[in-house]
Amino acid sequence: MEKLSPKFKYEVAQEPGGEDIKLCFACGICTASCPIREIDEGYNPRRIIRMVLLGMKQRVLSSDFIWFCSSCYACTERCPQGVRFTDVMNAIKNLAVKQGYIPASFTQQIDILKRFGRLYEIDEFDNKKRVGFGLPRVEKAKGFTNKIMVLTELDEIILRNNEK
Amino acid sequence: MKYALYPGCTVLGRGRNYEMAAREVAKAFGIEFVELDDFECCGFPVKSVNYETFMMMGARNIFAAEEKGLDICTLCSACTGSLTEVNKHLIEHFDEKTRIIARLKRNGINYRMGRDITIKHFTKILYEDIGVSEIEEQIEKKLSNLNIAAHYGCHYLKPTDIYDNPEDPENPHSLDELIMVTGANSVDYNEKMRCCGAGVLAISEDLAYSIVRPKLQELSKNSVDAMVLHCPFCSVMYDDNQKKIEQKFEEKYNLPVLYYPQLLGLALGIDAKLLGLRMNRVSTRAFLEKVGI
Numbered sequence: 001m002e003k004l005s006p007k008f009k010y011e012v013a014q015e016p017g018g019e020d021i022k023l024c025f026a027c028g029i030c031t032a033s034c035p036i037r038e039i040d041e042g043y044n045p046r047r048i049i050r051m052v053l054l055g056m057k058q059r060v061l062s063s064d065f066i067w068f069c070s071s072c073y074a075c076t077e078r079c080p081q082g083v084r085f086t087d088v089m090n091a092i093k094n095l096a097v098k099q100g101y102i103p104a105s106f107t108q109q110i111d112i113l114k115r116f117g118r119l120y121e122i123d124e125f126d127n128k129k130r131v132g133f134g135l136p137r138v139e140k141a142k143g144f145t146n147k148i149m150v151l152t153e154l155d156e157i158i159l160r161n162n163e164k
Numbered sequence: 165m166k167y168a169l170y171p172g173c174t175v176l177g178r179g180r181n182y183e184m185a186a187r188e189v190a191k192a193f194g195i196e197f198v199e200l201d202d203f204e205c206c207g208f209p210v211k212s213v214n215y216e217t218f219m220m221m222g223a224r225n226i227f228a229a230e231e232k233g234l235d236i237c238t239l240c241s242a243c244t245g246s247l248t249e250v251n252k253h254l255i256e257h258f259d260e261k262t263r264i265i266a267r268l269k270r271n272g273i274n275y276r277m278g279r280d281i282t283i284k285h286f287t288k289i290l291y292e293d294i295g296v297s298e299i300e301e302q303i304e305k306k307l308s309n310l311n312i313a314a315h316y317g318c319h320y321l322k323p324t325d326i327y328d329n330p331e332d333p334e335n336p337h338s339l340d341e342l343i344m345v346t347g348a349n350s351v352d353y354n355e356k357m358r359c360c361g362a363g364v365l366a367i368s369e370d371l372a373y374s375i376v377r378p379k380l381q382e383l384s385k386n387s388v389d390a391m392v393l394h395c396p397f398c399s400v401m402y403d404d405n406q407k408k409i410e411q412k413f414e415e416k417y418n419l420p421v422l423y424y425p426q427l428l429g430l431a432l433g434i435d436a437k438l439l440g441l442r443m444n445r446v447s448t449r450a451f452l453e454k455v456g457i
Binding site: 015016017035036039040067068070071072074086089090091093094097102103105106109110113117118119120129130133135139141144145147148151152153154157 | 174176177180187202204205209211212213214215216221224267268271272318319322323324333334359361363364366368371374375
């Protein structure tokens with residue numbers, strides 16, 4: 001069995017959005033409201049909170065299910081304790097990434113964003129079409145997104161993952 | 165009325181019909197859009213990866229508009245949510261704002277600080293700035309006999325505490341009212357508030373399509389003429405992927421999916437071609453015939 005990390009809940013609480021996790025009194029309205037849980041029982045918000053509070057750090061951070069949140073905010077709106085579970089999930093995922101856990105589809109998206117500044121490249125062909133439809137041209141991105149990714153060290157995180 | 169238009173990646177990449185219709189409708193109401201070459205991704209895709217990257221990407225887009233003294237009009241609900249969240253944070257934490265401006269400056273990205281700006285979804289601009297009664301006066305062609313299913317999507321409404329004038333997320337009304345002002349009937353239905361599932365599409369297609377299914381099932385069974393939405397991510401799920409979902413579950417839905425400005429544009433008497441109605445994935449032909457076009 002995994003050695004527990006009692007301080008894990010404080011780590012989550014320190015991340016932006018994770019602050020309120022300790023207020024959870026386990027009523028389960030998050031789980032009852034979750035459209036993902038309705039389809040896949042492997043994803044269970046109340047259980048994830050319990051696991052964090054119990055300090056099951058490695059099991060949570062290395063799990064696939066933390067990436068299943070659709071970020072619909074149904075749980076956040078209904079929580080009687082004001083736990084922003086959607087943001088708690090982001091806090092957990094941020095920590096997971098720092099440990100080297102990130103789904104391949106995310107690294108691919110980041111790579112596209114670095115190159116084009118957008119999720120889709122708008123090239124000359126697209127611009128011809130746009131002009132044909134009466135839409136203004138879209139100029140090539142100026143590389144701001146790439147710069148921000150470099151300075152916030154997202155690059156290094158991804159590189160570390162690729163080495164793993 | 166003047167806004168910097170922030171189309172967002174998905175509209176530019178996959179929602180040309182939405183952009184065309186929104187620009188046409190804006191023109192009809194005298195809303196002027198300004199194009200800013202500095203706009204790049206809003207940061208939404210990296211929020212779960214690294215919050216600081218998310219914050220800086222959102223802030224930089226906001227600073228680009230702020231420097232020009234322009235509020236931002238968004239078309240995508242995910243961009244709306246991300247930029248609104250960051251903007252609220254910057255307005256409430258001036259120290260954070262100066263920290264991020266300084267950090268960008270150290271790295272060669274310079275923006276002058278201006279007045280605080282507002283981020284507003286195009287639907288909200290129509291609903292709050294133009295208003296239903298003003299819209300009603302400009303309706304040229306009442307779209308009677310149409311049953312339309314409103315799909316609000318999650319980020320247009322939630323989280324409520326980042327938005328000015330939030331609606332009840334369990335029982336919203338702005339999009340319904342905007343549909344009814346065209347003369348169409350906005351139907352009530354069980355699956356109305358269900359999430360589109362786009363948030364997990366990159367993680368599991370099976371899971372994402374299973375979330376889409378109940379809505380398509382319910383609406384196709386109940387003589388609904390079209391679903392109307394206002395987010396390109398939702399549209400990817402219901403329109404672009406509808407065929408795939410039909411194949412996966414061996415069901416037939418054949419449900420046209422329109423962007424709200426496309427519906428309103430028809431009622432304003434704008435040519436269907438200018439509204440990009442031939443570019444929707446599920447054919448809108450039968451729908452347009454019913455409208456009388």
